[in-house]
Amino acid sequence: MERRKWHSVEKFLSSPFPVLSLFIATIFISLFLLIINPYIDLYLKHKPDIKSPLLSPNSEYILGDIAKKADGSYDLKAANNDEWPSFTTWVDSDALIRIAKSPIVWIRVAGLDLKNMERPFMLLDHSGAFFEIYNDNSKLLFRYGDSNRLDTLPKLLDTDYSWVNLGNEPTKYYYLRIHHRDGHLFLINPVQNRIGSETEIIDKFAKSNLLSLYLHSFFVIIGLVSALVYLTQYKKKYYTLLDFSIFAFFIGLLGFSTNEYIRYLSSDRYSIYLISTICSNIVYIPMHSGLRRLFGPGKYFLLNILILTNIIFGTFNIILGFTINEYPLVMNIFLHLRIFYIIFAIVNFLGPIVVAYFAWKRGSEIGFGHLVGFSLTLILVLFEIFISIQNQTSFSGVAYWGVLFGVFAQGLALEKLFFANRKKMKEYEASLLMAEKSLREVQLKTLQTKLSPHYLFNSLNTIHALQQTKSELVGDAIIRLANNYRFLSDRTDLALIPFDEEWEFVEDFLHLQKLRFFDTVKIHLTKDGDFSKASIPPLTIQPIVENSFKHGFRNTSSANWMIDISAKIDTQARLILKIADTGAGITEEQMSEESQIWGRSLGNIKTRLSHHYRYVDVTLTKNNPSGLITTIILESF
Known part of the structure; x- marks a missing residue:
């Protein structure tokens, strides 16, 4: 009983819950002490807040x-x-x-x-x-x-x-x-x-901007930490995390560069303006890019269109912003595009809402969170626009709260995505272990088959017949047989071998088959390209070739068999293998029976290949006028 309790404690301590709970509690306590507590103290101590007179905004x-x-x-x-x-x-x-x-x-x-x-x-x-x-x-x-x-x-x-x-x-x-x-x-x-008084104005000025500084400091830190995680794990290609880190960092930097108190304290306000101009015109790009990775481009490729539009219009806008000091024409362009800016900002939030909605309808678990987050953001952005239109000198900052909802929605979705990926990774590791075990069993069975007395008997029988008819070929045949068995004993336990070694093994095997069947079979081998860097699992080609002799040629009455084997490295660095024979082939009914085709050696070969290559394609087609063509295409070998 005590051991079970201790095991539960260890399990609890090993989980991220304790550290995560402390982190969340610290954030809320800090926010309470920095933002809410001063107002409570003011109320409890009955200190009246002396209101300063305000100029009319009119x-x-x-x-x-x-x-x-x-x-x-x-x-x-x-x-x-x-x-x-x-x-x-x-x-x-x-x-x-x-x-x-x-x-x-x-x-x-x-x-x-x-x-x-x-x-x-x-x-x-x-x-x-x-x-x-x-x-x-x-x-x-x-x-x-x-x-x-x-x-x-x-x-x-x-x-x-x-x-x-x-x-x-x-x-x-x-x-x-x-x-x-x-x-x-x-x-x-x-x-x-x-x-x-100067002191009173500065005091209230600073306090009114304090929350914005806290908020955008949080965005900057989240962006930098997320980018650091991506860089330390860059081989895992966490591109969604990279988009999120850039988005959060830009939001934080935009908040800093547009904060009035920061501008007041700064001695280089022109540089701050340039930073805000850049951030405000490209902040939507990583946001849309991250959503695209989560939900796809959306209906009518909406996110693709928004990303390209933001790149083009953002670049144009940055150039205008950098030259507005010098040319009155630029000022006129800005003034005539004011309505377009408002519509464009609304569309940049409407697009994600539409994409998140359809993703939610398709069953995406994170689609609803994004739908709610971006809808709240759009409502607050519209409210900000309304206030700005009513009083063009004011800025309430409520849109930043909408952006906060958007960042949190994307962050929570990202965490959920990583959790799901982590679960899939564990499942994949378990399946990989099973596949590796199965692979070893397949290799062992293949090795046992190739070393079977039946195979050795046929080869020795062929050499005996040559001794009586063409004794000058016996020496070469024995060397080829020895090469075959040396390959089977030394190389088949490796995951990958140089392609040229597999090719030589097939050449030795076919030489013995040619001696056995003599004039009844014609064999063609062609190789095109540089295979010096190409690797392949052992016994990839030979089992397919053996099937042509075992099933294709024996089940046909023709005495003129032909087998054509070609290997090629194309311009896209793909390895393309073709094994074509003129045997009996397979029927349409057999072609439709996937279990019959992929359940045996061909299925084992495809499974082994899929563990080592980014892309594997194995297809069977009918040869003309008879026979079968097996095509294997491999990428990133």
Whole structure:
């Protein structure tokens, strides 16, 4: 009883469950302590979360400069009587092009009552322009750059951050006078639209991006670990694992390169932009490739089409992204392709959903998990697109949670696939052991058959007859017989032998048969190609040749038998063997009886070959006008 209990303990400790349980528990505890626990502490300690005032996400604009009053200040009161189009809803491409072609653009946003705030700062993320900020009284609150030096205007990708003190003076609007390069757009975005002290803004800015950093760090680590596993086991060709590792790594890298706080801390924001451009345009390729390995190309070769489309369009998009700083035409292309980008992103998730659905319907166990994961991802991506259309300066990041579902779905499917493959591998190893045992028995029986007294008696009988009729052939016959028996005793216990040795053995065997049957049989042997690197199991050709004499020629009344044996290495490095005879052949009924054909020596030969070659094809066809042709094709010998 004690031994049985100890055996159960050993079995438990040998399983991956203890380590896996600790790993999962550590992840959940870490997430709890880092994300949820701070809010619980805040609630239990009754510390009120002082909310900072937020700028309205609604903004409006006018093109061209505003007229100045006599004192040189801008007449903002008169300008407010003009029509200011909204920036909050979808701005059509033509309107954006008009903005790009107007070197000066004014933007206004609703003001706030900041008279009781000690340090009313906001952090601006901006690129591609010089700008000034005014209140209702045309008072200059902040200036970035010198509008008189237009040759120093920043480019679209020249990102910078600036602290702006809005002051305590009441104002209905804040006005931004923006000077940018003709034909190019610009970006001016208050970080989280938050107003407060520098410390408070940075603190909330960092905390709001912390979860994203945790999440994408997890993706990067998973990608690197999976790639390391693939590299250490590269001979096993875990291509699905490689696709998953690249996909997870790209997702993590994309998250890092688009994280606002990382961009704020970085001193080389242009390089970060280039990384995000590359990752965002190729991230779908390993995702589709991995699904293709799991479920096939899908209906209408959907995944094949998506992979090729992403390669072509992604390359085109990366080139545009790298040149957007220099050419206004590139900006116009991007603006006119905005709808296409949205549709293309949706299609990249719809495709896997369709493929996973049909795989699930066909009975795939992992198809349903992928269907649910990618459906949730698509819903959250659509929600993100909707938010972005409503407010083009905002980004909620909910799509990343959808990607998280997708990565987990693919990771769980991969684990299940590996588990199934591991089970199949064990079954294969067991069957291989049985096959090897069967192979040894077959080889032993073959060896015993070839060494049987009957075979020796026929050979000696032929030599005796030659002694009386053609004594000059006796010496050669004895040497050939000795060669046959030396081969049978020395080489048949090997798994593989050089092809030329098998060929010589067949030549000696046929020489003795020719002496035995004399003029009643014609023998042709041809060999074409370089066989120096070719190997083959012993006794592959000879049993087929012997069957021609034993069954083919004895069961026909013809006295003019012929056997033709050819070996060839073709241009694809395949070894092609053909044994053709003009014997009785086999009937259609016998041809349809697979057990009769493959149950004996021919089946044993095919089984032995399949253990050593990547591809084995053994076929039987009728010879014309009579007889049988046996064809063997081997690849990767």
